[in-house]
Amino acid sequence: MNYLDVTITKLEAHKSVFLTGGAGVGKTTITREVIAHFESEAKKVAKLASTGMAATLIGGQTLHSFFDLGIANNVEALEANAKYEIKKKIKKLVSSMDLIVIDEISMVSRDLFEMIALRLQQANFQGSLLVVGDFLQLPPVERGARSVAFAFEADAWQEMAFEKIELTHIYRTDDVAFIELLHHIRFGYVDEEVHNRLNEYIKPLPYEYKNFTFLFGKNISAQNHNRHQLDSIEGELFVQKAQVVKHLASVKENDIARFMEDARVEEELHLKVGAPVLFTRNAWNYFNGERGEVINIDANYVYVQKSDAKIIKLEATAQSKTRWKEKSVNGMKELVEEPLFTIYQFPIKLAFGITIHKSQGMSIADLIIETNEIFAPSQFYVALSRSSNPTNLNLIAPKRQWHELVFVDSKALNFVKNG
16 A cells, blocks of 8 residues: 555545554655645645654644644633634634644644644634644653643544554564564553563663663753763864854744754754764755764864765754745735744764654664653653664663553553554
C-alpha cells in the first residue's frame, strides 16, 4: 500500500485523517511529502504543533499562536481572557487554509483540542485536517494536573470522524529482535523474556564516552554532562552566538528566547575541534540525529566529519518564526506567510548528552540511556526507540524494576488498541 497516495487522496476528498504508528515508521516523512504536494499546487497549508520544537521539525508554528489562543489552557480561560470570540483576521486566516496539519498530536491535551475545534467552527473551516502522532509516546504536559487528558478524549475528536492511517514498518533499524522488543515496550508489556532482553543491554560503560550519546530525562543532567566532557577535550574553545534578525521592531526578546529553546537552537554553541556533535535537522547530506566530529572551525564554517568519513562544510542555517498576514499581491488582497524574526545558527549540538524530549525525531546510532531519570508514561519507549543500532545500545542499570519504567497511560493504551 502506498500510504502517501492514500493520505493525499483522503485529504483531497476533504476528510479528516489521523496518521499514526510507532516510532521510526516514517510519519514525519509522509507528513512532509503531503505538505509539499499541497504547496506544489499553490494550496495554503498551516503546519502546527503544540510545542515550538515539534512545530520547527515541520517548518511551522505553534497551535496557540496560529489560532490566537493567548495563554489560555481551556475554553473557559478563553472567555476569561476575552479571547473567546474569534478575531476577523484569524477567521479569515483559518478559513483560507486548504490543509491544517497538527503534528505530535499525543502532546495536545483534550482542552487544547477543544479550543482548536472551537476556532475551526467559528471560522467555518472547510479544508482538510491532518493530525499526526502516536498516543503511546510523549503525553501532554499539563502543569499541576494529577492526570492528563488526551486529544482523543475531546467530544470534538469523535465529531471529526477521523480516518485512521496506521504505519507499521520500522525504518530506523532492521534488527528484528529489537523491533519486537520495541513493540512490547510501546504497549507497556513486560514478561520474563522482555525483562531478560532489557538486562542484556546493561553492559559495562565504555571507558571513553566520546563516541556515545547519553539520553537523560532532566535537562540539567544533559547540560552538566556536555560541559564536563567538553572540558576534557584539549584545545581552543569556539563559541558561536546565534545571530538574530528582527523583521518587525515589535518582536520581544522573551519570544525569541522561547523560540530558541523550543526549536533546539543554541543561543551559544560551544565547540572544540575533536568534539562529537549531532545534526539537529535533516538535509540532503545529513539527517536529524546523525553523529559527526568537528575537525575544523573557521570564521564562517564548521567542518564535521561523519562516521562514513564524508566531511560536511557546515554553515549557519536560518530558522524563522512566521505569521500569516494579509497583503496586496498584484492588486489583490491575499494571506501570505511572513517572518517575524530569523535566527542563524549551526544545526548541530554537542553529542555527549541530550534530553529524551529534545531527541524527538532523532535516530541515534551509539546510545546510553540513563534509566533512572525516567518519570513519564511512554518516556522509556521514546528513549529506547531513538536507537538505530541496537548493538551499540547501553542501558544504565535501573534502581527500579523494569515494569516500573515500562509503563504507559491506560487511557492511551486503550485508545490505541481499540480506538
